[in-house]
Amino acid sequence: MPAKAKTRASRHLAVELANVDLDRGGRAVLRDIDWKIRPGERWLLFGANGAGKTQLLKLVAGAVWPRPTGRERRRYRVHGEWHATPQDVLADIAYLGPERQDRYHRYGWNMRVENVVATGHFRTEVLLDAVDAAARRAVRQALAALDIERLARRSFFTLSYGERRLVLIARALASRPKLLLLDELFTGLDATYRARVRAWLEGTSRSQRPWVLAAHRGADVPRAATHGLVLERGRIAYRGRIGAAPLAAWFHKDMAPRRAPRRPRVGRVLARLTQADVYLDGVQVLRALDFELHAGECWVVHGGNGSGKTTLLRTLYGDHGVASGGTIERDGIEPGVALEAFRLRVGLVAPHLQTDHPLHLTVAEVVQSGARASIGLNERATARERAAAVVAMREFGVARLAARSIGELSYGQSRRVLFARSAMGRPDLLLLDEPFAGLDPPTRADLMRRLARRAVAGAAIVIATHHREEWPGFATHELELRRGAQRYRGPIRP
Numbered sequence: 214m215p216a217k218a219k220t221r222a223s224r225h226l227a228v229e230l231a232n233v234d235l236d237r238g239g240r241a242v243l244r245d246i247d248w249k250i251r252p253g254e255r256w257l258l259f260g261a262n263g264a265g266k267t268q269l270l271k272l273v274a275g276a277v278w279p280r281p282t283g284r285e286r287r288r289y290r291v292h293g294e295w296h297a298t299p300q301d302v303l304a305d306i307a308y309l310g311p312e313r314q315d316r317y318h319r320y321g322w323n324m325r326v327e328n329v330v331a332t333g334h335f336r337t338e339v340l341l342d343a344v345d346a347a348a349r350r351a352v353r354q355a356l357a358a359l360d361i362e363r364l365a366r367r368s369f370f371t372l373s374y375g376e377r378r379l380v381l382i383a384r385a386l387a388s389r390p391k392l393l394l395l396d397e398l399f400t401g402l403d404a405t406y407r408a409r410v411r412a413w414l415e416g417t418s419r420s421q422r423p424w425v426l427a428a429h430r431g432a433d434v435p436r437a438a439t440h441g442l443v444l445e446r447g448r449i450a451y452r453g454r455i456g457a458a459p460l461a462a463w464f465h466k467d468m469a470p471r472r473a474p475r476r477p478r479v480g481r482v483l484a485r486l487t488q489a490d491v492y493l494d495g496v497q498v499l500r501a502l503d504f505e506l507h508a509g510e511c512w513v514v515h516g517g518n519g520s521g522k523t524t525l526l527r528t529l530y531g532d533h534g535v536a537s538g539g540t541i542e543r544d545g546i547e548p549g550v551a552l553e554a555f556r557l558r559v560g561l562v563a564p565h566l567q568t569d570h571p572l573h574l575t576v577a578e579v580v581q582s583g584a585r586a587s588i589g590l591n592e593r594a595t596a597r598e599r600a601a602a603v604v605a606m607r608e609f610g611v612a613r614l615a616a617r618s619i620g621e622l623s624y625g626q627s628r629r630v631l632f633a634r635s636a637m638g639r640p641d642l643l644l645l646d647e648p649f650a651g652l653d654p655p656t657r658a659d660l661m662r663r664l665a666r667r668a669v670a671g672a673a674i675v676i677a678t679h680h681r682e683e684w685p686g687f688a689t690h691e692l693e694l695r696r697g698a699q700r701y702r703g704p705i706r707p
Contacts, residue, residue, distance in 0.1 A: 262625025
């Protein structure tokens with residue numbers, strides 16, 4: 214390596230893990246991990262949900278500690294000097310995953326976007342210092358790298374899930390990291406934003422800064438990747454050059470049933486929006502929307518980031534109100550009848566639910582809470598609710614996790630838990646907001662088959678997604694949104 218290249222490489226982190234085991238909650242998560250990350254390397258991290266990908270990234274980031282065995286080694290080199298623990302290099306590592314995004318929701322950090330990105334420059338959670346000229350310059354450069362300068366003065370909570378993800382990537386860039394750890398980076402991004410992020414990743418090939426990207430979709434694999442690591446049940450199954458990585462099996466799972474199942478006859482109106490305007494923090498998100506949902510229908514809601522998909526589903530559920538001049542009607546809800554009566558008939562799967570539930574709750578408690586449409590349980594579940602939760606957990610493949618806390622689960626495992634929670638009480642309506650985000654292909658295929666059974670049994674379904682391959686074969690209608698307004702509403706187009 215030329216002298217200049219060596220000098221540039223020494224500015225970035227090298228990581229070495231040897232004989233590393235990791236336990237969480239008294240359970241083995243990772244075993245016999247041997248892995249080196251060198252400057253200039255760009256790693257793809259693959260594995261099934263629960264294989265240990267997120268925990269491995271956290272281990273590298275210094276957020277969790279290996280099991281002491283006397284044989285383990287975790288060390289970091291920068292500027293030619295080795296450090297035996299991550300404590301001396303924490304400020305040089307940028308870890309970005311769903312939990313970072315969830316933290317803003319959990320703690321109510323509704324800052325302006327430019328201030329969110331500025332916290333990356335100062336390497337703090339919230340702003341503690343005045344934004345000086347250097348910070349403003351770092352913010353401008355980070356936002357420009359992802360072409361999202363137009364979001365600078367927006368409040369964080371007015372953004373879509375995908376827009377928030379891009380803002381947090383900009384925040385990571387503003388911290389000038391020497392190592393990037395990117396967990397499910399593409400979750401919640403529409404096609405335009407995914408292409409933009411892939412282009413940014415491709416551009417990193419000109420830098421010696423290493424990165425690790427955990428991903429589940431073939432479309433999210435950037436050409437700039439140099440190496441691949443595959444985990445199976447907490448152990449390394451492959452580690453080496455990306456060209457020889459056994460990845461093909463991950464990307465050829467057909468999610469939809471081969472034939473669309475026979476659906477029941479369309480029935481009564483479950484919900485109706487008429488000329489509905491919806492505002493969040495003074496920003497209009499839905500515009501004069503008309504939408505009518507009947508029992509037995511399956512709607513796909515699609516559109517770019519910021520088009521209003523999540524807001525529509527949460528408005529139907531009752532989390533957001535409709536502005537004066539528009540109306541919303543729900544089956545069975547009349548003057549004097551509480552909205553709770555409708556919610557008890559609705560199963561909801563949405564990213565914010567993974568944030569709202571306290572992390573100490575067990576899987577069984579989270580699933581049981583679905584019977585009451587509540588976050589957690591104010592009192593012990595009844596025998597009937599516990600029995601129903603066991604059935605739901607078995608249906609969605611999480612019965613073996615019943616006693617574990619949700620804080621111990623992978624993102625994909627948590628999503629299965631939300632599916633089980635949504636099934637409590639055999640709901641009339643399922644509202645599914647990006648339900649397959651963060652899931653490996655086999656899990657997505659399995660859950661789609663289970664949804665097909667619910668559709669045949671008569672449940673109405675509304676699913677919001679960015680991915681055409683996630684449209685159910687049993688879908689009956691589609692709603693395309695653009696900037697909060699209806700662009701198309703009607704039967705599925707060819």
